[in-house]
Amino acid sequence: MERTRRHVRPPARGVRARLLAVLAATALAVLPGLTATATAAPAVDADLVRNGGFEAGLDGWTCSAGSGAAVTTPVRTGTSALRATPSGGDNARCTQSVTVKPDAQYTLTGHVRGTYTYLGVTGTGTSDGYDWTQSAADWKRLSTTFRTGPTTTRVTLYAHGWYGTPAYHVDDVTLVGPAVDPGQPPVKPTGLxxxxxxxxxxxxxxxxxxxxxxxxxxxxxxxxxxxxxxxxxxxxxxxxxxxxxxxxxxxxxxxxxxxxxxxxxTPLGEGDPLPPKALVGYLHASFANGSGYTRMADVPNSWDVIHLAFGEPTSVTSGDIRFTRCPVTECPNVESDAEFKAAIKAKQAQGKKVLISIGGQNGQVQLNSTGARDAFVTSVSKIIDEYGLDGLDIDFEGHSLSLNANDTDFKNPTTPVIVNLIQAVKTLKAAYGPRFMLTMAPETFFVQLGYQYYGTGRWGGQDPRAGAYLPVIHALRNDLTLLHVQDYNSGSIMGLDNQYHSMGGADFHIAMTDMLLTGFPVAGDASNVFPALRPEQVAIGMPASTNAGNGHVSGTEVNKALDCLTKGTGCGTYRTHGVWPALRGLMSWSINWDRHNNTDFSRNFDTWRR
CATH class of the missing domain: 2.60.40.10 (Immunoglobulins)
Structure with a gap:
């Protein structure tokens, strides 16, 4: 803003003449051998912060984990201020990148309210600075001065609170120092x-x-x-x-x-292959355990999608997948191949879908070469063709999917086992056409944990699997029929409320599913958001009985989760970011364990979906 002009009485004519003479003589008094030159004007200081009063919402600012919002009260000046809310695992850091001059001095100032509130700058090329307050019940001014390094052209301003403390507020942020010629706006993009x-x-x-x-x-x-x-x-x-x-x-x-x-x-698509509320289950087709063997013909009609568990590799890195039916020595009541195939056709005639599931707990698959990728396509095609199946379920566990240390962009993966899997599935989809069903059953570790960590270095460098399914899901989301994350055998996982949720009740399933239906920033990076899936693409993975896996919940808790997500009723302590009547339904491990438990799981779902 311009300073107000002040009127000053001019000097008397005689005095003014003498002043002019002195000024003229001074201008001509140049030392011998030197030439008089004009002195360059110093750089003009300016406020370089964009939207420092938050009058345009969060325009120009990025807040970690969606923690920030523009509010109308309290404000210091204008009509808006920033409110950011820390959590137990996030300090609600809000940042802005600003262009500056090298080797120049700047002063950062802002006004804050709250406990343990910080205002500072990073990337100066010299000594970064900050100011803070332990407690400010009313607006308090924070300020720090710094000098940029000889090659510094951008710095990052930030404000943050402290973990687990109440929300803090910020208003009227300024960065005053030499202005930078912004140059010209960019030319319009091409090649869209x-x-x-x-x-x-x-x-x-x-x-x-x-x-x-x-x-x-x-x-x-x-x-x-x-x-x-x-x-x-x-x-x-x-x-x-x-x-x-x-x-x-x-x-x-x-x-x-x-x-x-x-x-x-956009294409019209080929219609929906599934009922609006569907039940998905795994059939122990290649092995037996304490649940007993269930013949294909004896699978109850409650199950809309039947995953044959499992197709497994001849070796971890071969890509060669084989499906071997349970031997009679292990499953005395196993049907013949002809009866098995006839029962599949009968189920399909009833509108059921039968898919081959690849992987499982013991079937580790690493497609780390193009040869393994091609062997995967060839061998999976043989299984699908031999049994007349409707598609493929990817149930990669263990270390089948692990990210390379430099693979930090889930939208553009570079890790070979991930790239080759994506290419293999796209090849199968192209070969079988739009009616080919694709489902995935990752563990929460491979999906929701990407909210906090993504690959090596994001979790103390200890495990490169955190969030490793995200590039696969994203690349194949246009081909994906169902994603049913295994909400069991999991540790505590942080939800979008930045609180940890544990198995054993409806809240865990609500929080995990809300993340898929809302989308979330990957590893806390607000510029790297994993987009929401469509509700008809999502089913909740649950164990069918206490024998089937850790995290079993009663039918009452199952219905609470379904009602909260689809109707907005019966919700517990977790508050969802929406209501999704089109949520597809449930997946369970397994059909066998459900029969062993008097079909309690499937009968409860049948009652709910009526």
Whole structure:
């Protein structure tokens, strides 16, 4: 803002003349051998913070784990301020990246309310600074001054609270120092194209724009995505509809014109292969245990999807999958191959779906070469063709999927076992067509744990499997019929409320499923969000009895979880981010254990879905 001009009486004419003479003589008094030159004006200080008063919401700011929001009370000035809420595992850190001059001095200032509230800067190239308050019941000014290094051009401003403390507030953040010429806005993006298109979503990409620091994608004129990547996943589309997609590039100087429009038409799809409320179960087809062997013909009609457990590899890295039926020595009542195949056809005639499940607890599969990938496609195809099956279930456990240390972007995986699996499944899908069903049964460790950790280095460098299913799910989401995460045999997992949830009640299933239906930032990175799945793609994985696995819950708790997620009723302490009447249903381990337990699990679900 301009300073107010103050009127000053001019000096008398005689005095003014003498002043002018002195000034002229001073200007001509140049030392011998030197030439008079104009002195360069010092750089003008300016406030470099974007939206420091939060009047435009969180525009320009990113808060960890969705912890921040713009609120209208309390505020210090204007109409808005920042409120950020820490949790037991997150300090609610809100940041903004700012362009600065090298070797220059800046002062960061802001006003805060709350306990253990911090305001600071990182990336200065010299000594980063911060200020903090242990307790501020009313607005308190925090400030720190720093000097940038000789090559520093960007710094990161931050505010945060402390773990487990109440919400803190921030308003009127400024960074005052030499202004930086922002240059010119970037040119409009080119090369806008589709990478994939499904009935409900699409992925678009474009060529990088020199000088751009971010991009905005519009769908039919409305903002649909912002970020720094050169591709965007667009969800919530409708089947059989044409959309107009455009992208603009941004930097500190402004926003480019919109790119040439891309018309994206979503396919109609092939119809829904499953009932609106479906029950999925695993049939012990290649082994027996304490639950006993169940013949295919004796599978109760409650089960809509039957996974044959399991197809297993001839060796961990071969990719060669074999399905061997339970031998008569282990399963005295096993049917013949001809009877087994006839029973599959009979189930399919009733509208049931029968899939081969690959992996399981003992069937570790690592497709770490293209040869293993191709052997996987060939051998799985033989199984599907021999038994006339409807598709494939991926039940990779153990160390079948582990991320390389530098594989940090789930949208662009580079780990061979993950890339080869994605390619193999896409090849099978292309070969069998749109009616080919694809399901996945990862453990919570491989999916929801990606909310906190993603790959090596995210969990003390101890385990590269945390979240390792996320790239597979994301790459195949247009082909995915069902994701039924195993909500059992799990430790405590953090939900979107940043609280840990443990097995044994409805809240655990509600919290884990809410993450899939809401989406979540991967490893706390708000710019790297795993998009929500459609509710009809999601079933909740539960053990059928106390014998089937840790985490069994009673039918009452099962119904509480289903009612909360589909109707918004019967919810416990966890508050969901929505209500999803189209949630597909339940998956259980297993059909055999349910029969062993007087079919209590399936009968309870039948009663609920009526």
């Amino acid at each position: 194209r589709t990478d994939s298109v499904g009935p409900h979503n699409a992925t678009v990409a474009w060529d990088p724009v020199p000088g751009a620091t971010g991009y905005t994608v519009q769908v039919d004129g409305a903002r649909a995505w912002t970020g720094s990547a050169t591709s965007a996943y667009l969800a919530g589309l409708s089947p059989g509809k044409q959309y107009r997609v455009e992208v603009a590039a941004t930097n500190d100087a402004g926003t480019s014109p919109l790119s040439a429009a891309l018309l994206v038409t």
